[in-house]
Each structure stands twice: as C-alpha cells, then as structure tokens.
Amino acid sequence: MEEPFWYGLALIIFTLLLKLSTTKLGQKHKKNLPPSPPSLPMIGHLHLVKQPIHRTLQALAEKFGKVLLLRWGSRRVLLVSSPSVAEELFTKHDIIFASRPRLLVGKHFAYDFTTVTLAPYGDLWRNLRRVMTLEVFSSARLAQFSSIRQGEVRLLLNQTVKSCAKSMTKVELKSKFTELSFNVMTMMAVGKRYYGENVLDAEEAKNIQKVIRDGVDISGATNFGDFFPFLQWMDMTGIEKKMVSLMAKMDNFLQGLVDERREILSATCGSNRKEVKKLMIDNLLALQEKEPQFYTDQIIKGIIMVMLVAGTDTSSATLEWAMALLLNHPEAMEKVRAEIDTKVGQERLLEEQDLPKLTYLQNVINETLRLYPPTPLLVPHEASEDCVVRGFDVPRHTMLFINAWAIHRDPELWEDPTKFKPERFEGWSGEGSEGYKLIAFGAGRRGCPGAGLASRLVRLALGSLVQSFEWERIGEENVDMSEGLGLTMPRAKPLEAMCKPRPLMLA
Numbered sequence: 001m002e003e004p005f006w007y008g009l010a011l012i013i014f015t016l017l018l019k020l021s022t023t024k025l026g027q028k029h030k031k032n033l034p035p036s037p038p039s040l041p042m043i044g045h046l047h048l049v050k051q052p053i054h055r056t057l058q059a060l061a062e063k064f065g066k067v068l069l070l071r072w073g074s075r076r077v078l079l080v081s082s083p084s085v086a087e088e089l090f091t092k093h094d095i096i097f098a099s100r101p102r103l104l105v106g107k108h109f110a111y112d113f114t115t116v117t118l119a120p121y122g123d124l125w126r127n128l129r130r131v132m133t134l135e136v137f138s139s140a141r142l143a144q145f146s147s148i149r150q151g152e153v154r155l156l157l158n159q160t161v162k163s164c165a166k167s168m169t170k171v172e173l174k175s176k177f178t179e180l181s182f183n184v185m186t187m188m189a190v191g192k193r194y195y196g197e198n199v200l201d202a203e204e205a206k207n208i209q210k211v212i213r214d215g216v217d218i219s220g221a222t223n224f225g226d227f228f229p230f231l232q233w234m235d236m237t238g239i240e241k242k243m244v245s246l247m248a249k250m251d252n253f254l255q256g257l258v259d260e261r262r263e264i265l266s267a268t269c270g271s272n273r274k275e276v277k278k279l280m281i282d283n284l285l286a287l288q289e290k291e292p293q294f295y296t297d298q299i300i301k302g303i304i305m306v307m308l309v310a311g312t313d314t315s316s317a318t319l320e321w322a323m324a325l326l327l328n329h330p331e332a333m334e335k336v337r338a339e340i341d342t343k344v345g346q347e348r349l350l351e352e353q354d355l356p357k358l359t360y361l362q363n364v365i366n367e368t369l370r371l372y373p374p375t376p377l378l379v380p381h382e383a384s385e386d387c388v389v390r391g392f393d394v395p396r397h398t399m400l401f402i403n404a405w406a407i408h409r410d411p412e413l414w415e416d417p418t419k420f421k422p423e424r425f426e427g428w429s430g431e432g433s434e435g436y437k438l439i440a441f442g443a444g445r446r447g448c449p450g451a452g453l454a455s456r457l458v459r460l461a462l463g464s465l466v467q468s469f470e471w472e473r474i475g476e477e478n479v480d481m482s483e484g485l486g487l488t489m490p491r492a493k494p495l496e497a498m499c500k501p502r503p504l505m506l507a
C-alpha cells in the first residue's frame with residue numbers, strides 16, 4: 001500500500017519540476033536579455049560596484065560588452081557604454097526612458113520626488129521644467145543674467161589680483177571657483193551674494209555647501225534599501241537618518257530665503273514692487289499668489305535647491321579640471337591667451353559677447369568635459385515599459401546608466417583617448433550621431449537644461465583668468481589629475497597654482 005503512494009508522489013513532484021524548468025527555459029527563450037557577467041546569489045552584481053564606480057563599470061564594459069544587463073539586488077540595471085546605443089535610447093526610446101528610478105535620495109533630497117531633477121516623467125516634471133526654462137534657461141533669461149555672470153567673474157579677478165603680488169604667488173583655486181559658481185546661482189535665484197567683501201552670510205553659505213557635498217556623497221553611497229526592499233524599514237547603515245538630518249538643514253536655509261524675500265516684497269508696495277521684480281524668486285512668489293495650489297513653498301524651495309545642487313559643483317569642477325589641464329599643458333594655455341589677445345586685445349577685459357569668436361577656448365572646455373565629465377554616469381533613468389534596445393529585450397523598471405566616462409575614453413571613438421588635445425575639436429559640430437560621443441550634459445528630454453548657462457560661465461571665467469594673469473604650476477611636477485570619490489567627480493586634491501597679474505590687471 002505504502003510503496004505505490006511514494007511512487008505516485010515522486011511522479012507528481014517530478015512532473016511539477018519538469019513543468020517549472022520548461023516554463024523557465026521557455027521564458028529564457030522568449031526573452032532575449034542583454035549579456036550579463038557572472039553574478040552572485042541575492043546580491044547579483046553589487047559586489048562589482050567599487051569606487052570609482054565609473055572606472056569599474058568601464059572595465060566591466062571592456063570585458064563583457066557595451067550593452068550589459070546587471071542585477072543590483074532586486075533591481076535590473078542596463079549599463080550602456082556606446083554612443084550609438086545612447087543615441088537609440090535618447091531618440092527612439094526617449095519617452096520610455098524619461099523617468100527616474102524611485103531611490104531613497106529622491107524621497108529625502110528632492111522633497112518626495114517633486115524637484116525637476118528627480119520627479120518621475122509626467123505633468124509635474126513638465127511644468128517644473130517649463131517654469132525653470134522660462135525663469136532661468138531661456139535665451140532671454142540667459143541674456144538678462146549676463147551682467148550677473150560678468151560681475152561675479154570681475155569679483156574673482158579682483159580677489160585674485162589681491163592675493164597675488166607682482167611676482168609669481170601661490171593661490172588656491174578650488175574655493176575661488178566654488179564661490180564664483182555659488183554666487184552666480186544665488187544672485188540669479190534670490191539676488192544675494194554669499195561670498196566676497198562685506199558679505200554677512202559667508203559662514204551660512206559654507207555650511208550649506210557642506211550640506212550639499214555631504215548630500216551628494218550620500219547619494220553616491222550604496223543604500224541597501226534601494227536594492228533590497230525588504231531591508232528598507234531597517235536603515236541598517238543609518239543612511240536614511242543622515243539624509244533626513246542634512247535635508248532639515250537645507251530646508252531651513254531655503255525656507256529662510258523664501259520668507260525673507262516674501263517679507264521684502266510685501267514691504268515694497270505698488271510701483272516700487274514692479275521695479276524689484278527681476279529675480280527668479282520674485283516671479284515664483286508672484287506665481288504663488290495666482291496659483292497657490294501648484295506654486296507651494298515646497299515647489300519654490302525645490303527650484304532654488306536644484307540650481308544650487310545641479311549648478312554649483314558641476315560648473316566649478318569643470319573650471320578646476322580645465323585650469324589643471326592648462327597648467328599641465330603650457331602650450332595650450334599659450335594658445336588660449338594668444339587667441340584672446342588677438343580677438344579681444346589687452347585694452348579691455350573679455351566679455352560674454354566675445355565668446356563665439358574664441359573657438360580654441362571652446363575646444364579646451366569640450367576636451368575638459370570629455371576627459372573629466374562632472375557626472376560621469378549622468379543621472380540614472382528608468383524604463384517605464386518593456387522595450388527592445390539593440391535587439392535585446394529590456395524589461396520595464398530597468399534602471400539605465402550611461403557611462404559617459406567610458407564613451408569619452410573609448411579608443412575606438414577617439415584617437416589617443418587619454419591625451420589632452422583640444423585641437424581634436426577643430427571643425428567639430430557635435431551634430432547628429434557625432435554629438436553622442438561627447439555626452440557630458442546627457443541628451444533627450446531629461447538632458448541638462450543648464451548646459452548653455454554652464455558653458456557661458458565656464459568659458460568666461462577661464463578666458464578671463466588666462467587673459468588677466470600669467471599661470472604656472474607650483475613646482476616642476478605635473479598637477480596631480482586623480483579624481484576623488486563620489487557620483488560627481490571632484491578632483492582628489494584642491495587645485496593650487498602660481499600666478500602673476502598681466503599688465504591689463506595692473507592698469
């Protein structure tokens with residue numbers, strides 16, 4: 001009696017297992033997923049994600065291919081290191097990949113996914129992007145804010161001339177560049193300068209920049225809850241607690257700005273009020289009066305925060321890398337200076353309207369962004385539906401990383417890819433498919449809206465410094481070009497250089 005029972009049970013189990021395995025195989029056949037390196041149970045490929053991440057992911061692509069599917073815990077990650085695949089994603093599949101993954105950073109550092117940078121694709125994002133374009137990025141606004149950029153660059157030149165004597169003197173540049181970018185953003189947003197002479201709030205600005213930097217570092221750290229949802233409630237590493245505490249400081253600062261400006265505006269009546277209505281925050285507060293449901297304080301604070309977080313360190317890091325590259329390549333520094341001396345002269349300071357004439361300066365910035373893109377992995381996107389990329393099936397909710405660092409240094413795309421050769425951009429239009437080889441600002445709907453602003457600021461500042469001072473390295477040794485850790489790419493060592501004013505600055 002017992003024997004047939006066990007045989008029967010074994011037969012049922014065998015049939016079930018067979019069915020299960022054929023269904024699985026069937027799924028495998030149905031799905032043509034992108035190639036994937038060997039992985040570990042549970043964690044998938046998370047053990048391969050080591051700092052600096054852009055370099056480890058570049059090595060993975062070299063070994064296993066330019067389109068890879070990784071698994072980070074429970075999340076699928078599509079890693080792309082090819083410009084033609086990036087082009088396919090940002091054209092044919094742009095809408096599908098126009099969303100952002102819901103990571104903890106968006107909850108705590110983006111007012112619960114309500115800032116333009118981390119909001120999911122949809123009406124809220126569209127409205128925020130439209131408002132920011134009107135207020136900050138449109139050609140009219142860029143032209144209107146030109147005097148702010150020029151004023152802040154003049155301040156930088158004046159401060160530098162004060163810190164260097166007539167003979168070569170050592171100056172520290174990193175903090176000067178950060179202060180310049182921060183001042184430009186806060187002047188545009190709220191009409192306040194935080195660094196310079198007679199400024200009361202420099203300490204506050206330093207604190208808030210530390211908050212931003214710590215925030216960016218934390219965003220780059222692996223948060224296990226993002227990859228293992230069952231661990232989310234635990235906050236094993238205390239990362240969520242840190243995020244909440246940093247954001248409380250940030251919010252306090254931003255609310256202070258909004259309240260202060262609201263008070264100034266309400267104290268300024270009638271016709272006087274029209275005169276002060278030039279700042280971005282004033283326009284936003286006016287919109288709040290008309291549409292209080294949409295333009296809440298939270299939305300306004302989010303817009304200001306995005307300018308500070310997305311605009312400051314990216315622009316100042318690019319300036320720092322560009323200057324470091326010129327110090328290591330004095331012949332290129334000389335070429336920039338010769339171009340400015342020929343096209344602008346030594347009688348007056350460089351102005352923004354001179355920039356279109358300065359093609360070599362533009363090539364130097366392109367080459368800097370190629371070698372040291374400030375956000376080497378761009379910002380992650382997420383597929384909102386299943387799609388086929390390069391013939392591979394990519395399931396919905398897959399996170400997308402484009403490795404700009406790997407594309408920019410691919411020997412199949414660039415001759416001597418690690419060499420600094422601004423000349424390679426002579427006659428380069430960056431149009432069509434060619435544009436995806438230099439992808440430091442991303443592309444498509446979620447591409448960087450601040451590219452025009454950043455490019456003007458960085459060229460104006462670098463050009464003015466080269467026009468107004470002689471520059472040299474501190475010693476015989478080349479400037480150390482190692483990159484620091486994190487999702488953005490700061491220099492490992494703050495840049496210092498020797499400088500001496502040129503006659504223009506002494507006049």
Ligand code: HEM
Nearest residue numbers: 117307310311314315378379440441442446447448450454
């Ligand atoms: C050299 C300077 C800069 C670089 C290299 C840079 C690069 C980038 C990159 C790679 C992205 C992500 C693109 C993607 O998702 O595919 C981005 C997004 C963004 N950037 Fe920039 N950026 C710079 C300066 C700025 C400035 C000055 C601002 C504003 C003041 C700004 C505002 C933004 C915003 C708002 C987004 C989010 C766009 C969205 O999700 O719709 N950026 N930037």
